[in-house]
Amino acid sequence: MLSRLHPLGKLAACMTWIAASILIFDLRFQLATVIMVALVLVVAERISLLKILALMVPFALFGLGFLTTSLLFGRESDFALRMAGESPLGSLQFSAGLTLFLRAIACGMVSALFALTTDPGAFVRALMVSWRLPPRFGYSLFSAMQLVPDLAEQAQQIRLARAMKAGRPPRRIPGPFELASLVVPLLAFAIRRAGRAAIAMEARGLAPATARTVIDAPRFGWRDCFFVVSSAALLALLIVALRAAG
């Protein structure tokens, strides 16, 4: 459902919610944001809960950093403690840490909502048409996305070759020394690939500053207006309700 919306309208709505999550230091607000987004993703978009949880792992690790910092070095996060002073939770340190933790998760959930419901191609096309993103940068983004799986495959090939020489199967997760030794060959591969892709695009006529058609560019419609307005209204309603509840 959300995937049919204009990517830039959706981006604006998501950025607003992320900004609100950062600015409003209220555990209830963060919790409400996380639950609402999760409901939209699972119920409306039919995305597996497991996938969402997996996507939240880096955000959770990031948030845990805040939580532990708040618990161990409470005096140094004075602002957070003062803000959390109104929280219903007993321990100020824990309350502040939990709010910071949920803030990271809320930002992650809103980002996931955008990423999981937006076609990257449509997004880049919308940027080029509506926000005048130069096509050179737009198509560089595409190439970079294409490069990621190729880099992973290349890294696996190099790891297999080295494991063969070492006489043991490769480990699932490379150690720090192995990772460091992969940097130079992968960088060389990425530079070579990027150069070739640039040449191929130039050969197909991608010029720096000439007018070009963009087919199938997303168009802003009444559905997008409705989404942006209702998203803003929901945000305002939530803020007012929380203020009223004290």
Add this chain to the structure above:
Amino acid sequence: MPSAPPAPDLQAPAVWRAVRVRYPFSDRSGVGPVDLELRPGERLLLLGPSGSGKSTLLQTLTGIIPHSVPAHVEGDIELGGEPVPRRKPYGWAHAVAQFFQDADQTLCGMRVEDEIAFALENRALPEATICAKVGEAMRRVGLPEEWRGRRTMTLSGGEKQLVALAATLAQEAPIFVADEPTAHLAPEAANRLHRLLLEQIPGQSILIVDHRLDGLIGSVDRVAVLGPEGMLVATGMPAQVFRHSRDTLDALGIWRPLASRLDAVLDRAGLAPAHPPLAVQDVLEHLDRLPASARKRAGDVLSSFAAEHMPPASSKGGDPIVRLVDAACAPFLGPTVLRGVNLDIAPREVLGMLGANGAGKSTLGASLAGLLKLRGGARHGPAGGVAFQRPENQFTTGSVRQEIAAALPGVHASQVDDALRSWDLEALAHHHPFELSQGQKRRLALATLAAGGRWPLLVLDEPLAGLDAAGSEMVTGHIEAMRDAGFAIVVITHDMDFALRLCPRSIVVGEGGILADGPTRELLADKGLLYRAGLCEPAIAPLLRWLERAAAC
């Protein structure tokens, strides 16, 4: 069939005059001086040994060299009578469509429809026109309409190559340039690509570089041959060049089509046809027209020729050295792609591994070598070594000598010298492995695997890909020597004639398992199996059938 010769008064769409290219920090020219022209409506095949500058010459055509790839270019290059340097490379996209060897080089990771529309969007054509042209290009290449919205990243290698071809054809440029378009494709996909590439479009000129000549050469109007110094050593009609310059081509290590090699054999016996043949069928029709005694003599000389291109009697020694039992194989960190695999290989055996792009051959090879853990079943036997498709992936040191020394730990320097000498790498000992040509890299990769005899089983993944005839001959010789030295060898290849010549036994991989395991000649004669696996019969197959028929008469 080649098109009719173009009228001489028409302006050549592309011209190189006294063109010489020298790369930075190089003390000699990479190409040239070269004088060459592409004529209106002509299909020109550019041949040359590895490193002769074929790709360099193609890239000068729209100014990619020197504009995007730094080099010093002398001489004049013109497109449609206009000097090429007058525009930037992107300014020639309306005139020249370029099809690269690697589809990933052409595609940007968008949807199929966007990839095909890309060049047309750059020309600012109306959206409706672009949509019509995209549909037309997809129909021409045979891409299903429902693929429009598919991401190209989800396609197999062969499918990506077809999308890249559709994207290039959609440009509708009067000049079409293709640089080794079939180097990494399975036979059926390569044949399809050749057919599409060489479809006659009025007014379009085609310049193609390719090593796979059988199936292609019959549609070519003219051949130009670059020598190792990057200078033209022969040009002319394909039949004439392959007959009259064949000694030059052989000396330079350039591939010749099978029909040309048969022509040479018949010529030595005084039985060559009056008109030089380009297809094996032409040779066979000539043989059928010979008087009975001459046909008998021709049969004798061609039998000897065919014997050289057939696998030797199996020399495998003793019990299997490595066995897979009911194995489930998966790429590293990937899902299971092959199930129920039962396979064994013995010392001094060369096993061919055949199959379409993406069938799982490389995964099976690495599993057989013990490099990938099985998801099910069992593997018995010692670890094996793998020569990867990209040999540079297995180089870890700063010089050829160090690579060999690393493969022979604890041995005296003189033994490293011996290994370098036996693999003809002495002169390159102090070069960085990445500086070597593709053939030299493959030789070094094989040398490091064979040196010290650490791995009794060797898996060679596409050992001939991108090599010229001389490089292929050299690699083939080394594989035979390794077999005679007692190694068990698995050869993963898309070259059916190579498999037939080298491998007494082969397996065909497809449909998530092993489709067939048996004598290579029998497998490659099974048309149903070949169709099912996306393979084609070897170029020599019609001759083998003719010889059988002749023997029966």
